[in-house]
Amino acid sequence: MNRKKLSVLSAACVCAAALFCLTTVSFHADISLAAFPLGLAFTAVTAFFGVRRVFRARVTACIPVFRELLQYLPYVLLIAFVLRRAGASGTPTVLDAVSVLCWIAASALAVIVLHYLSPKRVESYFDGYTVPPKPKRTGLRWFALETVSWIDALVQAVFMVLLLNIFIVQLYEIPSESMVPEFLIKDRVVVFKTLSGPKFPLSDIGLPCLKDYRRGDIVVFRNPHYADDRENELKTFVGQLVYMISLTKVNVNRDADGNPKADPLVKRVTGVPGEQLMMQDGILYHRTKADDTFSAVTDDATWAAWNLNETKASVKKGIEQFPLTPGDYDMMLDCEQQRRDFDIAAAAVECKSLSARFRVLGASFPGIEKTGAAAFSPNDMLMFTIVQTPFGGYYEHNLLTDRVSLAMTYRLLQATDGADWFAHFMTDWTDTQPDFAGDRYAEANYTLNLMIKLTFGRIVVRNMELLQAEVQPSQWGGDERRSSYAAQAQMLSSYMLLLDRRNMPAFPPNDAEGDAQYIPDHCYFMMGDNRFNSLDMRHSYDEWITPLTPHDAYSVTYYTNIQPQYVPRGRILGTTAYRFWPLSRAGVPGHTGK
Numbered sequence: 053m054n055r056k057k058l059s060v061l062s063a064a065c066v067c068a069a070a071l072f073c074l075t076t077v078s079f080h081a082d083i084s085l086a087a088f089p090l091g092l093a094f095t096a097v098t099a100f101f102g103v104r105r106v107f108r109a110r111v112t113a114c115i116p117v118f119r120e121l122l123q124y125l126p127y128v129l130l131i132a133f134v135l136r137r138a139g140a141s142g143t144p145t146v147l148d149a150v151s152v153l154c155w156i157a158a159s160a161l162a163v164i165v166l167h168y169l170s171p172k173r174v175e176s177y178f179d180g181y182t183v184p185p186k187p188k189r190t191g192l193r194w195f196a197l198e199t200v201s202w203i204d205a206l207v208q209a210v211f212m213v214l215l216l217n218i219f220i221v222q223l224y225e226i227p228s229e230s231m232v233p234e235f236l237i238k239d240r241v242v243v244f245k246t247l248s249g250p251k252f253p254l255s256d257i258g259l260p261c262l263k264d265y266r267r268g269d270i271v272v273f274r275n276p277h278y279a280d281d282r283e284n285e286l287k288t289f290v291g292q293l294v295y296m297i298s299l300t301k302v303n304v305n306r307d308a309d310g311n312p313k314a315d316p317l318v319k320r321v322t323g324v325p326g327e328q329l330m331m332q333d334g335i336l337y338h339r340t341k342a343d344d345t346f347s348a349v350t351d352d353a354t355w356a357a358w359n360l361n362e363t364k365a366s367v368k369k370g371i372e373q374f375p376l377t378p379g380d381y382d383m384m385l386d387c388e389q390q391r392r393d394f395d396i397a398a399a400a401v402e403c404k405s406l407s408a409r410f411r412v413l414g415a416s417f418p419g420i421e422k423t424g425a426a427a428f429s430p431n432d433m434l435m436f437t438i439v440q441t442p443f444g445g446y447y448e449h450n451l452l453t454d455r456v457s458l459a460m461t462y463r464l465l466q467a468t469d470g471a472d473w474f475a476h477f478m479t480d481w482t483d484t485q486p487d488f489a490g491d492r493y494a495e496a497n498y499t500l501n502l503m504i505k506l507t508f509g510r511i512v513v514r515n516m517e518l519l520q521a522e523v524q525p526s527q528w529g530g531d532e533r534r535s536s537y538a539a540q541a542q543m544l545s546s547y548m549l550l551l552d553r554r555n556m557p558a559f560p561p562n563d564a565e566g567d568a569q570y571i572p573d574h575c576y577f578m579m580g581d582n583r584f585n586s587l588d589m590r591h592s593y594d595e596w597i598t599p600l601t602p603h604d605a606y607s608v609t610y611y612t613n614i615q616p617q618y619v620p621r622g623r624i625l626g627t628t629a630y631r632f633w634p635l636s637r638a639g640v641p642g643h644t645g646k
Contacts, residue, residue, distance in 0.1 A: 058107075058165065058168050058169070059103070061165050062102045062103055062106075062118075062161075062165050063103050064157075064161055065102075065122070065158055065161035065162050066095060066098060066099040066102065068154050069091070069095040069098070069125060069129060069154070069158040070092070070099075072091065072129055072132075072133075072151060073088055073091040073092045073095055073132070075147055075150050075151040076091055076132050076133070076135075076136040076151070078136060078141075080139050080140060080141050082138075082140050082141075083135060083138050083139055084135060084136050084137070084138060084139030084140075084141070085139075086135050087133070087135035087136035088132070088136075090128065090135065091128065091129055091132035094121075094124070094125065094128045095125075097121060098118070098122065098125060101117050102114075102118040102122070105118070106118050115169060115174060119166060119169050122162040122165055122166050122169075123162075123166065123208060124208075125158060125159070125162045126155070126162060126211075127208075129158060129159070130155065130211075130215075130253075133151055133152075133155065133252065133253070133254075133255075134254060134286070134289060136151075137253075137254035137255060137282060137286075138254065138282065138286045142282060143255075145255075145256060145257070148252070148255040148256065148257045151257075152252055152255070152257045152258075155252075210293070214292070214293060217245075217292065218245075218252075219245065219258075219259065220244075220245060220246050221242055221243060221244055221245060221246075221626075221629070222242075222243045222245060222272075222625070223240060223242060223243075224240070224241050224242075224243050224272055224316075224318065224628075225238060225239070225240050226238065226239040226240070226241070227312075227314070228314070228585075229371065229372060229373060229582055229585055230318075230319070230581075230582050230585060230586035230588065231270070231318060231319070231320070231580050231582060231586075232357060232363075232367075232371055232582040232585070233360065233363045233367045233368075233371070233581070233582075234270070234320075234355065234581050234642075235631070235641070236367070236371065237370075237372065239631055239633065239634070239637070240631070240632055240633035241628045241630065241631045241632070241641065242628070242630040242631075242632060243272045243625065243626040243627065243628055243629065244627055244629040245625055245626035246259065246626075247261070247262045247263040247626075248261055248263055248624050248625060248626045249261030249262070249263075249621075249622065250625070250626075253285070254282055254285050254286060254289065256622075261621055261622070263627070265321050265576055265621075265624065265627070266321065266324070267322060267323070267324055267351060267352075268320065268321065268351060268355065268642075269320070269627055270318065270319070270320050270321075270628040270641050271318070271319065271320075271321060271576075271578065271625075271626070271627050271628070272316050272317070272318050272624070272626055272627075272628065273316055273317055273319070273619055273623050273624040273625055274288075274315060274316050274623045275313070275314055275315040275317050276589075276617060276619055276623060277592070278307075278313065278315055280623075287304075287305050288305055288313075288315065290304065291303060291304045291305025291313075292305070314587075317578075317588070318628065319579060319580050319586070319589070320355060320578060320579060320580070320581060321577070321578055322577055322579045323559075323571055323577025323578075324576060325570075325571050325572060325574065325575060325576070326340050326570050326571065326573075327339070327340055327570060327571050327577075328340075328559065328560060328569060328570050328571070329556070329571075329577060329616075330346055330491070330493050330556060330557065330558045330559070331493070331554075331555055331556040332492040332493050332496055332555050333388045333496070333554065333555070334356065334358050334555075334583070336349040336352040336356070337349065339568065340570065341570065344568060346490055355581050356579075356581060356583055357581050357582050358381070358583055358584065359376065359378075359381045360374050361374060361377070361381065366636075367637075373585060375582075375584035375585050376584060380546065383543055383546060383547075384546070384550060384554070386543065387543050387544065387546075391496060391499050391500055391503060394499050394502065396485070396499070396502065399502050399503075399506050400479075400481075400482040402506060403478040403479050403482065403505070403506060403509060404478070406478055406509040406510065406512075406513050407471075407474060407475040407478045407479050407509075409513050410474050410475075410478075410509075410513055410516065411471040411474075411475070413513070413517065413520060414464070414465055414470060414516070416520075417516065417519075417520060418520070420462075420465045421466065422466060422467070422468045423466045423467070423468075424467065424468060425467060425468050425469050451504070451508055452504065452507060452508060452511065452541035452542075452544060452545050453541070454525070454528070454538070457508065457512060457541075458515060458525060460508075460512065461512050461515040461516060461519070464512065465516070474509075476606055477505065477509075478505060478509050480604070480605055480606055481502065486603040489566075491558060493555055493556065493558065494557070494603075497555075497600050497601045498601040498603050500544075500547075500551075500600060501600040501604055501607050501608050503544060504544050504548075504600070504608045505606075507537060507540050507541050507544060508541075510537045511534070511537045511538070511541065514531070514533055514534045514537060515528075515534075518531060518534065551610070552590070552591070552612055552613060552614040553586075553590075554584075556590050556614065556616060557616075560616075571618050572618070574620065575618040575619065575620050575621065576618060576619055576621065576624070577589055577616070577619070578619060589616060589617055589618065589619060590614060590615075590616050591613045591614060591615065592613045592614075592615035594613060595611045595613045596611070596612065596613075597610070597611055597612075
């Protein structure tokens with residue numbers, strides 16, 4: 053390398069930067085207008101001190117300035133790249149590609165020139181030039197120069213780390229307990245990103261994705277619950293930059309309510325392309341085009357955590373929230389076993405008997421005035437919600453609680469068609485029995501619906517019997533039969549609160565003709581290991597009322613947020629390669645929490 057060649061490389065670097073600036077021209081009256089003048093001004097200053105002053109005029113005193121400008125050139129151009137795409141109008145993919153190519157060329161040439169202009173080599177290109185010794189400084193001037201030097205080092209370090217985070221590795225702090233017992237809150241992991249196809253900010257241009265993920269991989273990915281638009285991407289990029297500058301103390305990436313966004317997420321890959329999934333009683337099932345019979349995913353049991361009380365002691369002491377007590381967990385298992393053992397034929401007979409009993413009791417019930425036809429809605433059959441009273445305060449609405457079941461008893465007795473409605477509610481399902489064709493989820497929910505209705509019918513009829521016998525509600529706790537029904541109601545109510553975290557319908561759902569659908573190529577399904585405390589790809593951030601089963605016109609209803617979705621490969625940022633903190637649990641993540 054000689055001075056002439058170095059001069060050509062410097063000129064080429066400036067030309068590449070100038071071409072990059074042309075790709076940032078904007079005609080929109082927003083922040084994107086700032087991109088072109090910022091990039092052009094910095095490029096012009098770099099050209100002046102480098103090409104003109106250092107190589108043409110040979111003013112060797114400008115070499116340190118030129119070297120400093122070259123160090124900042126890639127970062128300033130990257131800021132211009134982001135600013136151009138931060139406006140209301142986007143940029144074509146072709147323009148993004150040209151911008152990236154120019155940025156790469158300018159950055160690579162800057163690194164090469166810096167290499168040859170290092171203090172150890174610069175003397176060989178400029179006759180008589182010697183690196184000036186570092187002067188001794190004292191007082192205020194020394195303090196100011198040292199401060200500027202530290203700020204310069206900090207800014208360059210931040211941008212260098214930003215580039216490393218975008219394209220190579222990122223340090224990630226676990227923010228929640230969704231991956232307990234594998235990860236605890238404040239665990240720190242290294243996420244390897246290069247093979248996952250990282251992209252330049254606010255664009256689809258970057259490295260190609262070279263990785264296919266397997267079930268069990270722990271990945272970090274962009275939260276698909278948030279909008280995939282430039283505004284959200286810009287907030288994420290700026291938030292990441294501020295987060296690093298503030299040494300992880302300030303997080304400005306917040307949602308519309310001012311809460312920190314759960315973005316990105318860290319979860320485990322539990323479904324891969326070509327599968328249809330279903331989860332029932334905590335067991336994940338899958339099937340494929342090659343085998344259309346659902347079978348259990350045995351590997352899932354090695355990392356799925358349903359009972360944190362059984363976690364090993366070294367991890368358990370770091371867990372902040374236990375969703376279920378040992379007693380709650382046993383009650384859940386008991387409820388599921390009762391559902392599996394439930395005799396539908398015997399239930400049909402008893403439901404008809406309860407309906408007939410209600411009609412007899414209602415016909416001779418003393419002191420009840422008929423007030424008109426009943427107007428029951430799906431909300432009346434709601435298993436659980438929180439209701440605000442007109443006078444302030446809240447109460448729990450649950451079809452099986454004493455408060456609601458007693459209110460429903462009186463409403464049915466006062467309605468002219470109460471006995472007819474109760475008969476429809478209790479017995480209409482007995483006319484036909486659906487064929488579930490191996491759909492464990494649909495069959496389980498259908499049976500659970502019958503268990504709830506049967507319990508409700510027993511309670512209502514027993515309420516009528518006690519009222520007719522002039523036993524006050526305050527004394528019902530001493531009635532053995534009603535107490536047994538209340539215990540069953542408590543078990544069912546508790547299970548309904550776990551339903552959508554314990555189970556999942558077939559996903560992707562079958563089409564209108566009932567044909568199975570499968571996760572598309574290059575798409576994946578993720579769940580947290582801590583299944584009872586993970587708002588993951590099973591769930592929406594919204595809730596709505598839905599029937600427990602579509603196979604019963606008078607089905608019990610409940611609030612649900614079950615809305616599974618898969619994640620395209622392009623949204624995955626990388627895989628967790630190593631947990632480096634705390635030191636006591638450092639190692640390669642897998643299923644080491646159990």
